[in-house]
Structure formats: C-alpha cells, structure tokens
Amino acid sequence: MTLDLLDLLRLGWTFLWLSFLAIGGGLAVIPEMQRQVVGRFAWVTAQEFVDGYTLSQLTPGPNMLIAVFVGYRAHGVPGALVAGAAMFLPASVLAALVQRRWSTLRGHPWAGAVERALVPVGLGLMAAGVFTLARAAVHGWATAALATAATVLLAAFALPPIVVVLAGGLVGWLAGL
C-alpha cells in the first residue's frame, strides 16, 4: 500500500512536469510522455499508449486527457484523478495568474520576441510528437497505406476528422489489421 502511494505520487509529479512541457499544444509533449510512461515507469505498453491517444482523440475535450487513461491503467480511479489533476490544474492556475499581468507585458518588445521564438520550438516538438506516434501506430505496409490515405483525404477535402478516423477503424476491422 505504501508502495502504491509512492507510485501514485510519482504519477502525479510526472504528469505535472509533463504538462509544463506542452508548448504550443499537447502533441509537443507526446515524445517525452511516451518515454516516461512506457519506457521509464512502464505504466502502459507502447501499444496501449497509442490506443490511449486514439481514444482521447475520440473523446470530447482536450487530447491531454490521455493522462487520465494512463493514470487509470496505473492505479484505477485514484490514478486517473491524480494524473488528470496534475495535467490540468497547475497549468491552469499559471494561466490565470499570467493573464492578470499579460496586459502590462504585451507592449514590451521582448514579449513579441518570446512569442516569435517559441512558435518554431512548439511546432518542432509537435512534429516530433507525430513521428513518435507514427512509429508506434504504423507497422507494415497496410497501416502505412491507411495512414497515407487518411492524410490525403483530410488534406484534400474538408471532411470532419472524426469521420476519417472512424472510417480507418472500419477498414482496420474489415481487413484484420
């Protein structure tokens, strides 16, 4: 029981500092999250991590709810609560605090510089997140073809993403991927 409590604390701490790595979007934090929750602490397997990300895409609300998924796997409902709170609460408090000061900072030339400097860092992290997830989700030519088809369909037509994702599931089910 004490061991469990310790691991619960570790879970909360891990998602807390992970939440602060998300510059420009949740996808940015995916490579490090995978390294921590799959590689370091083995709370989920690589396949479960990808499945959890897919489920969180299908769930309304923020994608970073994947924290709830990992927390649930590690320690049931208490784990889900701890991981979810660690992911969302501290960052939200910081956001509320900064908003009170931001109006005075906005005119400063360095405020604009920080903004311009962080955008490419955030986008590079997002691209790394895509790469990390693709390495786990694409195995063999069939999944590669499906991912490519989804990319082309979404780039060419203004389809609702959920339709394409569910169609991918249907193809996977019928083809036995």
Next chain:
Amino acid sequence: MNRVRMRSLVRVFAWTGLTSLGGGRSAYFFDAVVTRRPWVRTEEFVQDLTLAQLLPGPNFSNLAVLLGCRLGGWRGGAWALAAVVGPGAVILAALAAVYFRVGFTPRTAHLMHGMAAAVIGLIVVMTARMVRASIRTVPAAAIAALVFVLVGVLRVNTVVAIALVVPVSLWLHRPR
C-alpha cells in the same frame, strides 16, 4: 463585475467541450463566445488564444481558463476548467475501464489499429497546416527542424532540447 451568469458560463463551456471533436478545437470556442454570443470581442479572443498557446500546459484548457477568467474572474476560470475537462475525463475513464477490463478481442484490436493509423493522418495534416501558417522565415524553419531532429529522431530528452534551443531561438528572434 462578471460579464455573464456563472450558470450560463458552465453550460456554454461544457457544451463547447463536449462538441469539440477533432482538430481546430479553439474554433468551437470562437463560435461559442464571439460569434454566437456577445461575451468576448474578437481582439480579446485573439489575445487569449495567443497566450494559451504561449503558456505551458494543454492549450484547450488554458484557453478555457483564460476566457473563463475574463468572463467571471477566478470563479469563472475554475468553473470553465471543470466544465471543459470534467465530462471528457469521465467519458475517457469509462472507455479506459472497458479497454483494460474487457481487453480487446482480436476484432476490436483491428478496429483500434485502423483508427490509430487514421489518427496519424489527422495529426500529420493538422501539424502541416500549422507549420505552413506560422513558419515564414528561414531561422524559424531551422529552429523547428532542429527541435524535430533532436526530440523525434535522436530522442534527446525534451527538457534538454528546450533548454538548448530556446536561447538560440530567442537570440534569432530578438527585438531590433
């Protein structure tokens, strides 16, 4: 002091959270608080959106908190967070329970594998769109490529990569 009643804030934010599936989630908020209701002015929304992306933490909940604080102070921010994260968290916990308890029969595993592959397509397109819209200079492109190679390909620790690259990027983008 507060611009809207707390009850309508919670209702609108919860509804926005529940209906915002797929990419471009902040667009749903724009629709809810700027287009459909006279709650927030466009330039205020853009300010909050920029700040939400700049700040560490999940963008979508950051944006909800910033808009909530604007509309109803601290209480507004707290309720906005609960309204946007709570329902999804309950749904995902339920899905996780099913996933881990029932396990997946081979057939549902195929379904998940297919969806996971399609999600890759979705995030490729989303990321490409953001790169095209936001990266306009050679230094910015170089910084983004450097971060991608370090974290994605070479698997350098993200904290280390950020600590190395952010000062360089700040220098390249310094005010002049």
